[in-house]
Amino acid sequence: MKNKTWLQGALNIYLIEYALSAILRQKYKNFFILSIFTFLTFLLASVFFITNSIKYELASTLEALPQIIVQKIKAGRQDDIDVSALDEILSIAGVSDAVARVWGYYYFQNAGVNFTLMGVDEYENQYKNSLEKIVQKFDFNNEENIPSMIVGQGVKENMLRNYYKQYFNFIKSDGTLKKVNIAGVFDGDTQLESNDMIVMSKDEVREIFDIQQTKATDIIVKVANPEEINTIASKIRLMYPECRVITNQDLQVSYQNIFDYKSGIFLALFIVCLFTFFMIVYDKASGLSSEEKREIGILKAIGWRVDDVLKEKFYESFILSFFAYVLGIGFAFAFVYIFQAPLLRNIFIGYSELKTSFELPFVFDTQTLFLVFFLSVPIYVAATILPSWKVATLEADEVIR
Amino acid sequence: MIELKDVTKIYEVNKNESVRALSEINLKIKEGELVILKGSSGSGKSTILSLIAALSKPTSGEVLVDTKKISKLPDNFSSEYRRDNIGFVFQKYNLIPNLSVKENILLPLVPLNLDAQSMHQMSESVMQRFHIEHKQDVLVRNLSGGEQQRAAIARANINNPKIILADEPTANLDEKLSLHFIEMLRELKASNKTIVIATHDPLFFGLDFVDREIQVHNGSLVL
Numbered sequence: 061m062k063n064k065t066w067l068q069g070a071l072n073i074y075l076i077e078y079a080l081s082a083i084l085r086q087k088y089k090n091f092f093i094l095s096i097f098t099f100l101t102f103l104l105a106s107v108f109f110i111t112n113s114i115k116y117e118l119a120s121t122l123e124a125l126p127q128i129i130v131q132k133i134k135a136g137r138q139d140d141i142d143v144s145a146l147d148e149i150l151s152i153a154g155v156s157d158a159v160a161r162v163w164g165y166y167y168f169q170n171a172g173v174n175f176t177l178m179g180v181d182e183y184e185n186q187y188k189n190s191l192e193k194i195v196q197k198f199d200f201n202n203e204e205n206i207p208s209m210i211v212g213q214g215v216k217e218n219m220l221r222n223y224y225k226q227y228f229n230f231i232k233s234d235g236t237l238k239k240v241n242i243a244g245v246f247d248g249d250t251q252l253e254s255n256d257m258i259v260m261s262k263d264e265v266r267e268i269f270d271i272q273q274t275k276a277t278d279i280i281v282k283v284a285n286p287e288e289i290n291t292i293a294s295k296i297r298l299m300y301p302e303c304r305v306i307t308n309q310d311l312q313v314s315y316q317n318i319f320d321y322k323s324g325i326f327l328a329l330f331i332v333c334l335f336t337f338f339m340i341v342y343d344k345a346s347g348l349s350s351e352e353k354r355e356i357g358i359l360k361a362i363g364w365r366v367d368d369v370l371k372e373k374f375y376e377s378f379i380l381s382f383f384a385y386v387l388g389i390g391f392a393f394a395f396v397y398i399f400q401a402p403l404l405r406n407i408f409i410g411y412s413e414l415k416t417s418f419e420l421p422f423v424f425d426t427q428t429l430f431l432v433f434f435l436s437v438p439i440y441v442a443a444t445i446l447p448s449w450k451v452a453t454l455e456a457d458e459v460i461r
Numbered sequence: 462m463i464e465l466k467d468v469t470k471i472y473e474v475n476k477n478e479s480v481r482a483l484s485e486i487n488l489k490i491k492e493g494e495l496v497i498l499k500g501s502s503g504s505g506k507s508t509i510l511s512l513i514a515a516l517s518k519p520t521s522g523e524v525l526v527d528t529k530k531i532s533k534l535p536d537n538f539s540s541e542y543r544r545d546n547i548g549f550v551f552q553k554y555n556l557i558p559n560l561s562v563k564e565n566i567l568l569p570l571v572p573l574n575l576d577a578q579s580m581h582q583m584s585e586s587v588m589q590r591f592h593i594e595h596k597q598d599v600l601v602r603n604l605s606g607g608e609q610q611r612a613a614i615a616r617a618n619i620n621n622p623k624i625i626l627a628d629e630p631t632a633n634l635d636e637k638l639s640l641h642f643i644e645m646l647r648e649l650k651a652s653n654k655t656i657v658i659a660t661h662d663p664l665f666f667g668l669d670f671v672d673r674e675i676q677v678h679n680g681s682l683v684l
Contacts, residue, residue, distance in 0.1 A: 363544025368572040457516035
């Protein structure tokens with residue numbers, strides 16, 4: 061006999077061939093198991109992929125959040141804040157910058173969504189990089205003296221659907237219309253954050269929302285040392301007791317609460333998936349058919365050892381479950397990242413009335429792949445091997461009889 | 462040499478019921494001997510074969526093959542013992558119906574992980590010897606009784622065992638095929654194998670190449 065390589069010695073190709081033929085011999089039963097297994101892996105992986113994408117988006121959004129927001133509260137509701145507060149806030153030790161923001165949600169009735177109108181001033185420091193780039197790139201007051209705006213991708217799509225290609229007429233607080241040209245589309249740091257955003261000059265936003273020149277929607281405060289955010293927030297609270305001072309940590313909690321609520325729904329779905337999977341596994345583990353028992357008996361009778369039988373059963377169950385796993389993962393990739401998870405994403409992105417639709421970003425997470433693998437393949441393999449081991453350790457004569 | 466010493470075998474049917482298949486039997490079979498175990502159904506013939514093949518263990522007593530106590534072997538060692546020494550032709554052939562003849566014949570060699578050429582040579586040789594090579598790719602479930610028997614004999618001989626055991630080998634065959642089997646038995650005997658046949662078919666009685674006929678009755682040997 062010829063010398064074998066280490067791999068040939070370790071891997072018995074004939075056992076694998078036999079395992080494959082065993083799968084094909086019970087093709088209808090195994091096709092059913094493969095279909096169910098693939099579907100469950102697909103569902104499980106899709107949930108994880110969507111979760112990962114949203115988490116990625118949220119993490120990016122949270123990173124871009126202002127460190128401190130100062131809002132004026134009047135009779136329990138937010139009111140415009142005096143811009144004069146800026147100078148006093150800037151005088152607090154540790155504050156590196158403060159910007160008065162002029163912005164608001166504009167309800168676009170035709171699409172039933174809210175857009176975020178953000179005012180920028182080219183002579184001011186912008187509170188985040190994405191706005192800084194926009195200000196540098198676009199001229200909001202062109203030669204024709206018609207105001208213009210830069211819109212997020214989602215806004216652009218919504219406007220196009222409603223035949224606003226070049227401009228949009230905003231309804232002002234006095235009921236008159238304000239025409240603003242669409243100068244361009246921007247991609248923000250993250251889609252979740254910028255998809256519903258419209259950027260235009262502060263003056264236009266003031267005019268649409270009727271905000272006076274001495275007022276702003278809120279004030280953003282930058283702190284040089286992030287460790288001092290809470291201390292400076294406390295100082296601002298003392299200076300302006302009528303104001304609400306929100307730190308980025310407070311915002312993180314509220315964002316995550318929304319997300320955790322959604323993932324709770326998915327947790328329920330996930331449990332249903334697992335329950336179904338374990339029903340199959342239980343059925344598989346509860347015993348072999350008389351035909352399967354007889355086959356093990358025959359193999360033992362012609363000289364197969366218990367470990368030969370178990371190796372064959374391992375290959376058989378591993379091939380089937382790993383194939384189903386790969387198919388399930390492949391389908392989930394296509395479903396989530398190519399087709400953007402129709403039906404499922406609506407459960408996750410339930411706050412779409414506030415935020416317009418966005419693309420699920422591709423996030424490759426090996427941990428997720430391993431998690432889905434370990435939740436499915438080894439369990440199925442164990443459920444197949446266990447009853448086979450029980451039969452293989454019986455006397456061959458007893459099994460064949 | 463095969464030796465059964467004071468062997469008793471009791472099958473437990475359930476907690477309250479048991480069947481005594483063999484009662485303190487003693488038997489010696491020499492190397493190269495052809496022995497016919499004859500007797501009615503349920504007399505204990507098949508149990509003797511099963512004990513010699515280490516497919517089951519005696520309730521008491523010992524089974525020795527070449528002075529080795531095979532009745533005491535752990536499960537994996539008895540599998541190896543069967544693989545290296547025993548060719549068993551079962552009454553219902555115990556072939557896997559959805560595999561081809563060649564695949565069935567090669568089954569005992571699968572765990573050995575031999576190279577493809579050796580496997581091919583061994584299977585070709587044994588299929589030619591037992592005249593089943595023309596059916597090698599046919600699924601066993603599509604074979605006639607005689608062809609299934611030849612496939613079973615070929616499988617029993619693939620590992621060139623020194624002991625051949627056959628349990629009611631002609632029970633499912635007509636007279637012509639039974640006579641054909643007897644001719645194959647004669648060839649096997651000529652190759653100096655130790656052969657034990659359990660049968661109640663009269664065609665086997667009084668054959669010139671059979672060394673001994675032993676009557677089994679109610680779990681005992683009638684000497």
